[in-house]
Amino acid sequence: MEWETVIGLEIHAQLNTLSKIFSGASTAYGAEPNSQACLVDLGYPGQLPVLNAQAVAKAVKFGLATGSKVARRSVFARKNYFYPDLPKGYQISQFELPIVETGKLEVVLEDGSIKIVGLTRAHLEEDAGKSLHEDFAGMTGIDLNRAGTPLLEIVSEPEMYNAKEAVAYMKTIHTLVRYLDISDGNMAEGSFRCDANVSVRPKGSDKLGTRSEIKNLNSFRFVERAINFEVERQIDILESGGKVVQETRLYDSVKDETRSMRSKEEANDYRYFPDPDLLPVVLEESYIEDIAKTLPELPGQKRKRFIDEHGLSAYDAGVLTASRELGDYYEHVVERLGSDPKLAANWVSGELAGALNKAGLDITESVVGPEALADMLGRIVDNTISGKIAKDVFEAMWSGEGTADEIIEARGLKQITDSSAIEAVIDQVMEANPGQLADYRSGKDKLFGFFVGQVMKATQGKANPAQVNDVLRKKLAG
Amino acid sequence: MMHKKTVAEISRSLQAREFSSVEITRHLLSRIDSLDKNLNSFITVTADFALAAAAAADKRIASGDAGPLTGVPIAHKDIFCTDGVRTSCGSRMLDNFVSPYDATVVARLKDAGMVMLGKTNMDEFAMGSSNETSFYGPVHNPWDLNTVPGGSSGGSAAAVAARLAPVATGTDTGGSIRQPAALAGITGVKPTYGRVSRYGMIAFASSLDQAGTLTQNAEDAALVLEAMSGFDKHDSTSSPAAVPSYHGSLNESLEGLRVGVPQEFLDEGLDPQNRAAVEAALEVYRSLGATIHPVSMPSLALSVPTYYVVAPAEASSNLSRFDGVRFGYRCENPVDLVDMYKRSRGEGFGEEVKRRIMTGTYVLSAGYYDAYYLQAQKVRQLIAEDFTRVFKEVDVLMGPTTPEPAFELGAKTADPITMYLNDIYTIGVNLAGLPGVSIPCGFVNDLPVGLQLIGSHFSEAKLLNVAHRYQQETDWHQRLPGSDYE
Amino acid sequence: MSLTKREVENVAHLARLEITEGEIERVVENLSSIIDFVDQLRGADTGDVLPMAHPLDMSQRLRTDEVSESDQRKRFQANTSAVEAGLYLVPKVIE
Numbered sequence A: 001m002e003w004e005t006v007i008g009l010e011i012h013a014q015l016n017t018l019s020k021i022f023s024g025a026s027t028a029y030g031a032e033p034n035s036q037a038c039l040v041d042l043g044y045p046g047q048l049p050v051l052n053a054q055a056v057a058k059a060v061k062f063g064l065a066t067g068s069k070v071a072r073r074s075v076f077a078r079k080n081y082f083y084p085d086l087p088k089g090y091q092i093s094q095f096e097l098p099i100v101e102t103g104k105l106e107v108v109l110e111d112g113s114i115k116i117v118g119l120t121r122a123h124l125e126e127d128a129g130k131s132l133h134e135d136f137a138g139m140t141g142i143d144l145n146r147a148g149t150p151l152l153e154i155v156s157e158p159e160m161y162n163a164k165e166a167v168a169y170m171k172t173i174h175t176l177v178r179y180l181d182i183s184d185g186n187m188a189e190g191s192f193r194c195d196a197n198v199s200v201r202p203k204g205s206d207k208l209g210t211r212s213e214i215k216n217l218n219s220f221r222f223v224e225r226a227i228n229f230e231v232e233r234q235i236d237i238l239e240s241g242g243k244v245v246q247e248t249r250l251y252d253s254v255k256d257e258t259r260s261m262r263s264k265e266e267a268n269d270y271r272y273f274p275d276p277d278l279l280p281v282v283l284e285e286s287y288i289e290d291i292a293k294t295l296p297e298l299p300g301q302k303r304k305r306f307i308d309e310h311g312l313s314a315y316d317a318g319v320l321t322a323s324r325e326l327g328d329y330y331e332h333v334v335e336r337l338g339s340d341p342k343l344a345a346n347w348v349s350g351e352l353a354g355a356l357n358k359a360g361l362d363i364t365e366s367v368v369g370p371e372a373l374a375d376m377l378g379r380i381v382d383n384t385i386s387g388k389i390a391k392d393v394f395e396a397m398w399s400g401e402g403t404a405d406e407i408i409e410a411r412g413l414k415q416i417t418d419s420s421a422i423e424a425v426i427d428q429v430m431e432a433n434p435g436q437l438a439d440y441r442s443g444k445d446k447l448f449g450f451f452v453g454q455v456m457k458a459t460q461g462k463a464n465p466a467q468v469n470d471v472l473r474k475k476l477a478g
Numbered sequence B: 001m002m003h004k005k006t007v008a009e010i011s012r013s014l015q016a017r018e019f020s021s022v023e024i025t026r027h028l029l030s031r032i033d034s035l036d037k038n039l040n041s042f043i044t045v046t047a048d049f050a051l052a053a054a055a056a057a058d059k060r061i062a063s064g065d066a067g068p069l070t071g072v073p074i075a076h077k078d079i080f081c082t083d084g085v086r087t088s089c090g091s092r093m094l095d096n097f098v099s100p101y102d103a104t105v106v107a108r109l110k111d112a113g114m115v116m117l118g119k120t121n122m123d124e125f126a127m128g129s130s131n132e133t134s135f136y137g138p139v140h141n142p143w144d145l146n147t148v149p150g151g152s153s154g155g156s157a158a159a160v161a162a163r164l165a166p167v168a169t170g171t172d173t174g175g176s177i178r179q180p181a182a183l184a185g186i187t188g189v190k191p192t193y194g195r196v197s198r199y200g201m202i203a204f205a206s207s208l209d210q211a212g213t214l215t216q217n218a219e220d221a222a223l224v225l226e227a228m229s230g231f232d233k234h235d236s237t238s239s240p241a242a243v244p245s246y247h248g249s250l251n252e253s254l255e256g257l258r259v260g261v262p263q264e265f266l267d268e269g270l271d272p273q274n275r276a277a278v279e280a281a282l283e284v285y286r287s288l289g290a291t292i293h294p295v296s297m298p299s300l301a302l303s304v305p306t307y308y309v310v311a312p313a314e315a316s317s318n319l320s321r322f323d324g325v326r327f328g329y330r331c332e333n334p335v336d337l338v339d340m341y342k343r344s345r346g347e348g349f350g351e352e353v354k355r356r357i358m359t360g361t362y363v364l365s366a367g368y369y370d371a372y373y374l375q376a377q378k379v380r381q382l383i384a385e386d387f388t389r390v391f392k393e394v395d396v397l398m399g400p401t402t403p404e405p406a407f408e409l410g411a412k413t414a415d416p417i418t419m420y421l422n423d424i425y426t427i428g429v430n431l432a433g434l435p436g437v438s439i440p441c442g443f444v445n446d447l448p449v450g451l452q453l454i455g456s457h458f459s460e461a462k463l464l465n466v467a468h469r470y471q472q473e474t475d476w477h478q479r480l481p482g483s484d485y486e
Numbered sequence C: 001m002s003l004t005k006r007e008v009e010n011v012a013h014l015a016r017l018e019i020t021e022g023e024i025e026r027v028v029e030n031l032s033s034i035i036d037f038v039d040q041l042r043g044a045d046t047g048d049v050l051p052m053a054h055p056l057d058m059s060q061r062l063r064t065d066e067v068s069e070s071d072q073r074k075r076f077q078a079n080t081s082a083v084e085a086g087l088y089l090v091p092k093v094i095e
Helices: A053-065 A163-179 A220-239 A285-293 A299-310 A314-320 A324-337 A341-359 A370-381 A387-398 A404-411 A419-432 A434-441 A445-458 A465-477 B007-015 B021-039 B047-062 B104-111 B154-161 B178-184 B218-228 B272-287 B298-321 B337-348 B351-364 B369-390 B416-423 B427-432 B460-473 C005-014 C021-043 C073-079
Strands: A003-014 A076-080 A090-094 A100-108 A114-126 A130-136 A139-143 A150-156 A192-202 A212-217 A247-252 A257-260 B042-045 B073-077 B115-120 B167-171 B187-190 B211-215 B258-262 B291-295 B396-400 B436-444 B447-454 C087-091
Touching (some): A053 A100, A053 A150, A163 A220, A220 A247, A299 A341, A314 A324, A314 A341, A341 A387, A370 A404, A387 A404, B007 B047, B007 B218, B021 B154, B073 B154, B167 B218, B218 B460, B272 B447, B298 B369, B298 B416, B337 C087, B351 B369, B351 C005, B351 C021
Parallel strands (some): B258 B396
Antiparallel strands (some): A003 A192, A139 C087, B187 B436, B436 B447
16 A cells, blocks of 8 residues: 655744843853752742743744744743653643644745645743753652743644655744744754654645654654654554554654654643633734834745845855855855856855855854955956965965965966966967877867966966966967 | 730830840740740751841940831741741742742841741642641641641641740731631731731742741731731832821721621531530620621622632642752652653642643633633622721621631541632632731630631721720730640 | 542542552541542532632743753752752653
């Protein structure tokens, strides 16, 4: 039988607020255990939550950016369950009335085609603490620093049909939240993670199969691998006549497999009800309009503009819009250069990206700034240097030897465009290689490249390649 | 004789240097020491704290930097968190709990210069109407030691009635200030929901809980309530509305006051003598220029079952934080995590608390939510609408606070429903978030009974004025529970 | 009895409350009588009435996003002895 996979994702994006969603404790990562867990976060008797304005603003930004419905009235509810990383015995979340409902997201797939994925909802909630399972004499240690960090849980429709689509969707959200500056998207620190709901069904069926929920996937690679493993596992079960059990599973990246979570085995009854400590969140029209004004150009819009106005390929446009900072850098270069966006694109996504990657730096930490790069590219455009020489110049700039012009000057890299000088070199080369000259003239056209090479060597690559070709062809012809 | 003075009188005496704060504090501490053995109204007496605070208050008075409450002693219900002092909430669960912070109510009264004598006994987690569910044993009513003082603020009521403290704080979720005030013959004020911050008040049912005062009279309530009320940034449900001068409007005329009497309050459950006391009080009001109007509020009949869905539902969730991990009771040698939870909670909570957690868990659980919790929220709306409707026609509502005077210890502990029905007249006020006051209005079988006054939202000034004018005409509130307390 | 022993045991488990064999009968009886008592709500005509979650008609106030709390771990952990290296200790959690 042929099977079809159906995937829905619940992405948890930590919102990059300074303080927690319901308390004034810091959200900074990596502090001493429990040093950033205040009385509210610890669920101390008598403590009450007060909602962080920025958490709301950031959720609204996300809603507006995805064309979703931003609820004028949303309500916080309590999700009740006992777990040591959940100090109050309930998580404050949104249930019946989330702040963001029904949106759509354009996802660019690997082959460049566009897929629309529906967003069911996005709601605000508080993160839980962390359990540390290193052995404390057979005990588990609990760190509540993360407890109360604001989360936006973004729930997709079950509309993705393979792991690659799911990853493309997750990457799109990842890019978007960073564009909007609502999350740092740091997956290694757990600021951006997802649960995947995976099911399979016979191809052509319109009924969803029984799903399993894979918890806490914190890298794109893990998402892909966990889904692929899970799909195979479910197909194996079904093909051998078994039934998939609805359950929560954990992905083990070391063994590359998913396994049932014992702690979540029992059927949960979360007893949601409106949190009486918090009032309905009512958003005025003017508030939403003000936030709409702060929205940056979104990655999808920018990609289209780069293709339509800059003449970039879909691929280049995709690469350059992967982060807001990269797009900004590229646009700075183009603006200063005043022409040749394609050249700028090649350099930003080629040489520059390579150098950054090698140095382990982020675009915002680039040693060569956009102005310096643009000035260097200007020397290619005005024929002062060739593209090949430019690579050496860039390397020298990267190692701090100065501006493009200083390096060209100091190293004498200025391109030779004086045709009489080029002619003189060609004459020398022809004189020094009589054998090859004779062979060429007797029909060995392939030797043309040999002569170009000799001329470039003699000029240390500084001769203008187009001119060399031109003059050489005439001279060789005799 | 110092102990018989009201808050206002103590304030005047301190200002006039008739005695010092240290002197009255010492006097009351020694009264607690000798008399509270029989009453059990205090869980913790904070003598050292009190004397230090009194000495500081005396300095403030001497330097002319005193407010009206500076140096006046007070007792706090043990539901309010007090920095550095055990805050037990009447439970074994918190027997070893020392709060690292002050509740807003405590902090504000501390700032006003009040001197905390100690923490008063209460029903465990404020769940009870007789103070018999306390881990620290029942409180005895000073009017008759065989009877209950009411609950859950039973310790506060007994302490003020016995003149061990001129004022005590309380909390009222379904009648927990008004009912004990009535049974102990004192004045109890439950303000509008949102009037007083809930920050630092250990939650029972968050949408119903409200802090208030237990005092000898309405004037004292006005003084103390004014100091503890007002917006608090730590409580999202705290109202930003300005606090008027409650004391300033106490003497306004009641000429033309429209008094509504819900006929549902004068039902067959009401003791006839209690009813007679209420009717006599209405006559006093008539003589003060008020007009009396029977009103009907049919949905009130469902207030007790509504309350016993909403309150346990919220409580079941509020009390989940007591899990033995970060504070509170933890069982010995748990075999695993679930065992730690179940035994810590099973051993740390008393019977009534567990009963309410179970009830609340049940009404919120899958399959029952709509039938119980959601339905109760809808009936709650109907009850609130009934109040809104009658307040278009009358200024205040009056009726009994309780169906009968104090009952004997153990009389209602066997059947929870019988106990719950003792709050039949007070619960509606909490469901609608309204202010309510209970003032002494007579005696039945030598035990005090109360008249309940109910106002519209944020009408505390009016209610205190109405209560005060009655107390200018009557002396029920000045009666003492026997010669021991003279 | 409107509730069965099994139902009551399930509720006790959800609420993480230990109920001993000796107590269970009384708990079933009490809880049943309470549920029977509140059952009278089912009869109320609440057709299109909106549920009331709060007594006051107010909306949520928003707090400025700023860090106002400092590290007071030592103080806050004074209410438990089950602490090591700043972590709260619980019996082993199995995922």
